[in-house]
Amino acid sequence: MMNPNASRFPAWLGPVALLAVAYGVLPIVGSSYLFEAILTPFLALSLAAVGLNLLTGYAGQVSLGSAAFMAVGAFAAYNFNLRLPGLPLLMSLVLAGFVATALGVVFGLPSLRLRGFYLAVSTLAAQFFVQWALTKFSWFSNNNPSGVIDAPSLSIFGLSFDSSIGRYLFALTIVVVLAWLAQRLVNTQTGHNFIAVRDNELAAKVIGVPVLRTKLLAFAISSFVIGVAGALWAFAYLRTVEPAGFNLDRSFQVVFIIIIGGLASIRGAFFGAALLVVFPLILSRLGSFLLGDHFDSGVLDMTQHIVLGALIIFFLIAEPDGLVALWDRLKKRLLPIPNNP
Amino acid sequence: MTSTSALSLKRAPAGATAETSEFGRKELRTFPEAASSEPLRLESITLAFGGVTALKDINLAVAPGEIRAIIGPNGAGKSSLLNVISGIYRPQHGLVWIDQQKFARVPTQKLARLGIARTFQNLALFKGLSVLENVVIGRAAVRHANFVEQIVGLGRARREQADAQRRAEEIIDFLDLRAVRNRWAGTLPYGLQKRVELARALVARPKILLLDEPMAGMTATEKQEMTRFVRAAREEFGTTVILIEHDIGIVMGLSDRVAVLDHGRKIADGPPAEVQANQAVIDAYIGVPHDDEPEDAYA
Amino acid sequence: MLMPDFDFLFFAEVLVGGLLAGVMYSLVAIGFVLIYKTSHVLNFAQGSMVLLAALTFVSLLERGVPFWASLLLSLAVMVLLGLAVERTVLRPLVNKPPITLFMATLGLSYVIEGVAQLVWGTQVHGLDLGIDDKPFEVAGILISKFDLVAAGIAAAMVALLTGFFRYTRIGLAFRAAADDQLAAFAVGLRLPRIWAATWVAAGVVSLVAGLLWGARLGVQFSLSFVVLKALPVLVLGGFDSILGAIVGGLLIGAGEKLSEVYIGPFFGGGIESWFAYVIALMFLLVRPAGLFGRKLVEKA
Numbered sequence: 001m002m003n004p005n006a007s008r009f010p011a012w013l014g015p016v017a018l019l020a021v022a023y024g025v026l027p028i029v030g031s032s033y034l035f036e037a038i039l040t041p042f043l044a045l046s047l048a049a050v051g052l053n054l055l056t057g058y059a060g061q062v063s064l065g066s067a068a069f070m071a072v073g074a075f076a077a078y079n080f081n082l083r084l085p086g087l088p089l090l091m092s093l094v095l096a097g098f099v100a101t102a103l104g105v106v107f108g109l110p111s112l113r114l115r116g117f118y119l120a121v122s123t124l125a126a127q128f129f130v131q132w133a134l135t136k137f138s139w140f141s142n143n144n145p146s147g148v149i150d151a152p153s154l155s156i157f158g159l160s161f162d163s164s165i166g167r168y169l170f171a172l173t174i175v176v177v178l179a180w181l182a183q184r185l186v187n188t189q190t191g192h193n194f195i196a197v198r199d200n201e202l203a204a205k206v207i208g209v210p211v212l213r214t215k216l217l218a219f220a221i222s223s224f225v226i227g228v229a230g231a232l233w234a235f236a237y238l239r240t241v242e243p244a245g246f247n248l249d250r251s252f253q254v255v256f257i258i259i260i261g262g263l264a265s266i267r268g269a270f271f272g273a274a275l276l277v278v279f280p281l282i283l284s285r286l287g288s289f290l291l292g293d294h295f296d297s298g299v300l301d302m303t304q305h306i307v308l309g310a311l312i313i314f315f316l317i318a319e320p321d322g323l324v325a326l327w328d329r330l331k332k333r334l335l336p337i338p339n340n341p
Numbered sequence: 342m343t344s345t346s347a348l349s350l351k352r353a354p355a356g357a358t359a360e361t362s363e364f365g366r367k368e369l370r371t372f373p374e375a376a377s378s379e380p381l382r383l384e385s386i387t388l389a390f391g392g393v394t395a396l397k398d399i400n401l402a403v404a405p406g407e408i409r410a411i412i413g414p415n416g417a418g419k420s421s422l423l424n425v426i427s428g429i430y431r432p433q434h435g436l437v438w439i440d441q442q443k444f445a446r447v448p449t450q451k452l453a454r455l456g457i458a459r460t461f462q463n464l465a466l467f468k469g470l471s472v473l474e475n476v477v478i479g480r481a482a483v484r485h486a487n488f489v490e491q492i493v494g495l496g497r498a499r500r501e502q503a504d505a506q507r508r509a510e511e512i513i514d515f516l517d518l519r520a521v522r523n524r525w526a527g528t529l530p531y532g533l534q535k536r537v538e539l540a541r542a543l544v545a546r547p548k549i550l551l552l553d554e555p556m557a558g559m560t561a562t563e564k565q566e567m568t569r570f571v572r573a574a575r576e577e578f579g580t581t582v583i584l585i586e587h588d589i590g591i592v593m594g595l596s597d598r599v600a601v602l603d604h605g606r607k608i609a610d611g612p613p614a615e616v617q618a619n620q621a622v623i624d625a626y627i628g629v630p631h632d633d634e635p636e637d638a639y640a
Numbered sequence: 641m642l643m644p645d646f647d648f649l650f651f652a653e654v655l656v657g658g659l660l661a662g663v664m665y666s667l668v669a670i671g672f673v674l675i676y677k678t679s680h681v682l683n684f685a686q687g688s689m690v691l692l693a694a695l696t697f698v699s700l701l702e703r704g705v706p707f708w709a710s711l712l713l714s715l716a717v718m719v720l721l722g723l724a725v726e727r728t729v730l731r732p733l734v735n736k737p738p739i740t741l742f743m744a745t746l747g748l749s750y751v752i753e754g755v756a757q758l759v760w761g762t763q764v765h766g767l768d769l770g771i772d773d774k775p776f777e778v779a780g781i782l783i784s785k786f787d788l789v790a791a792g793i794a795a796a797m798v799a800l801l802t803g804f805f806r807y808t809r810i811g812l813a814f815r816a817a818a819d820d821q822l823a824a825f826a827v828g829l830r831l832p833r834i835w836a837a838t839w840v841a842a843g844v845v846s847l848v849a850g851l852l853w854g855a856r857l858g859v860q861f862s863l864s865f866v867v868l869k870a871l872p873v874l875v876l877g878g879f880d881s882i883l884g885a886i887v888g889g890l891l892i893g894a895g896e897k898l899s900e901v902y903i904g905p906f907f908g909g910g911i912e913s914w915f916a917y918v919i920a921l922m923f924l925l926v927r928p929a930g931l932f933g934r935k936l937v938e939k940a
Contacts, residue, residue, distance in 0.1 A: 118924055122917070124868070129918070199467040308750055309751035
């Protein structure tokens with residue numbers, strides 16, 4: 001957002017370079033393991049974190065129910081795709097986003113009266129209700145007896161994106177577009193309204209920021225993004241659509257991502273997601289290396305839990321602005337800045 | 342850093358167009374034609390919470406373009422008065438008249454549209470925004486483009502942004518904040534933060550400006566500068582100012598009329614010299630209790 | 641469908657069952673209230689503390705440690721935990737906004753859960769406290785003896801805590817620290833000590849809750865989910881009121897059971913998982929500070 005330090009590189013260089021690598025280099029050198037186990041889930045989670053960051057990081061409305069909206073997005077996309085034959089896949093995704101938006105507005109209404117913990121608790125209502133509804137009413141799962149459904153094949157304009165590279169590129173494009181729009185949003189007056197409502201709701205009200213509308217808008221936009229992220233999670237990564245993966249743990253995971261990555265930062269969502277996706281893999285490698293047979297999946301699970309929790313506490317204490325702040329500091333030290341006027 | 346350039350909109354800031362100076366002159370022209378009616382009047386305002394009566398039957402009239410000070414010992418109800426005017430508290434009794442419109446409770450969300458802006462005692466800047474962004478957001482009430490238009494960045498959204506930015510830059514020049522305009526608002530020293538809050542209030546070109554202890558915690562130099570800015574605001578924009586202030590010297594020099602509150606009641610109202618000599622006022626400040634007040638009224 | 645001759649006995653049974661279940665919720669909620677009352681932190685880790693307490697106790701018992709020794713050792717563990725948490729997590733975050741502290745307790749809950757299961761293992765343990773769970777009849781209604789004992793223990797705890805807060809000097813100090821930290825500090829109250837003491841107290845409450853819940857559900861990971869039931873209770877009763885925790889617990893417990901029996905069938909059952917939240921939510925919209933919570937005045 002604010003960059004009082006001019007660097008000798010133009011601002012667009014970083015993102016363009018990244019995109020070049022993401023589109024041009026990785027598909028050539030990457031293995032399918034890289035795409036399937038690391039990059040695609042990373043992309044989906046990053047998008048969910050972008051969505052949550054808009055709501056919690058920028059607008060200050062705490063939500064512990066993100067997974068519910070991911071679930072809504074996934075199931076809605078599946079149902080639109082299934083029941084409206086001929087509907088393009090992208091359209092299903094957009095419509096799914098809108099369904100998530102509608103739910104987001106409904107569950108966001110309490111934010112007009114509640115703050116802080118109370119709001120957090122009310123978002124849990126969304127989490128539990130949605131999980132229950134999706135499991136209870138088999139219509140959502142197309143009356144499939146096991147409740148687990150396969151995600152549809154990904155084809156856009158006749159091109160199939162069903163390979164691991166294809167799914168990666170599909171997710172990548174959607175994430176890039178939405179993240180770019182989100183970045184633009186936070187720099188508009190609406191984005192600043194979010195921040196104003198977060199920092200001092202009363203003052204915002206007094207100067208004429210439409211507080212109620214701003215809060216609901218934050219819920220609406222955030223839910224849309226999170227819904228699409230959920231659809232991506234199911235369609236591009238898991239390749240199944242089921243309520244189980246969208247539980248409270250997932251909601252907490254997204255919250256952890258934005259705390260670790262950096263609240264009120266679009267980039268932060270990516271940093272946090274990267275850490276959260278990569279670290280269990282590193283941990284399991286490290287664990288089996290160090291402890292050999294003693295290191296079973298149970299131990300891995302628990303260790304992950306502990307390290308994650310400790311990381312959260314660490315970041316909250318030592319670096320409340322998250323990984324982005326660490327990164328910016330590192331950059332400043334490594335790339336010397338020309339003298340400021 | 343001299344302020345000769347800051348005080349006058351007539352000399353357009355660097356980079357401004359002829360449009361700007363015309364705009365500035367237009368504002369000045371409206372001042373002498375100010376409405377003969379009072380922009381603000383409080384009628385029999387009574388406010389109580391939890392058994393404590395903060396304001397008892399307050400009547401206050403404010404003339405257009407005047408600088409009205411509200412003073413009184415701690416706990417007298419001064420901030421409560423501003424909070425009633427800005428609709429943050431609902432008085433149990435009484436009416437607030439804003440430009441011929443009467444309110445039992447002023448709708449806070451519509452305050453800007455009613456032409457009222459205020460600053461807060463404990464600073465209410467948006468720490469997540471820069472100085473410039475804080476001032477720009479002061480125009481929030483007149484921004485009508487929706488978020489899609491803003492993301493696209495054309496047409497109405499672009500015009501509104503350009504307009505808001507231009508006005509913000511003007512006020513920033515006016516209040517000598519040029520040097521810090523890109524800093525995070527929360528990183529500034531206290532005195533400058535107060536000035537930024539004033540800028541944010543002024544950018545909306547309010548008819549009435551409520552200042553809640555704008556000089557609190559400032560050094561003598563800072564206070565002098567703030568006084569200059571408040572006077573200049575009245576001069577340049579014709580703003581009516583109501584300010585709460587503890588520094589009697591400032592109050593006497595700056596204000597046209599002074600209202601004195603004590604224990605929620607108005608005990609004096611008039612030109613500064615008159616109020617200063619008023620025995621009831623002197624008693625209040627020294628702490629001489631009056632018959633009808635309990636000893637622990639300050640609780 | 642409601643039958644023409646409404647089965648009052650059944651209703652009473654469900655009601656009583658719900659009320660008693662609610663008492664169990666209150667037990668957990670009280671732990672939250674203790675911490676919130678003095679340090680304004682909503683301790684999400686309370687559930688994991690319940691789990692740790694129960695696991696420690698039951699694991700010691702299974703290793704042959706006698707009942708009272710296990711109890712005391714578990715108590716010691718909870719005390720140490722409380723002190724450690726205050727020192728390492730709370731103190732560094734002392735001036736941060738409450739939501740930050742809440743997030744920290746979220747992280748803390750992950751740590752405690754992980755450690756508890758890493759040390760004691762992840763299997764389910766049965767827990768026998770020697771309380772017979774034979775239902776007995778009162779005026780035609782079946783009541784569980786276990787529930788009654790739990791209610792009795794909860795009542796005793798509430799009485800003790802209320803008395804403590806109101807009538808002892810230390811209790812007064814706790815309340816002062818909650819009311820105005822700066823003033824309490826200025827008057828000479830040692831805040832870190834007070835916070836540490838509250839966490840210890842919360843740990844003790846966790847132990848009691850853990851034992852009772854563990855006896856009822858078995859000691860297993862899902863025990864930490866009781867925290868999720870306690871939240872609507874807190875919302876209803878206010879975060880800083882022990883009485884509110886009790887009343888809230890009773891209301892939620894009764895509401896949940898009654899709604900499951902009478903409304904549930906319309907939805908195909910299973911609404912217990914979220915109904916409590918809906919009740920709490922409806923309530924919040926009318927009274928944003930809960931039944932007994934202190935109303936927060938928005939200051940300019």
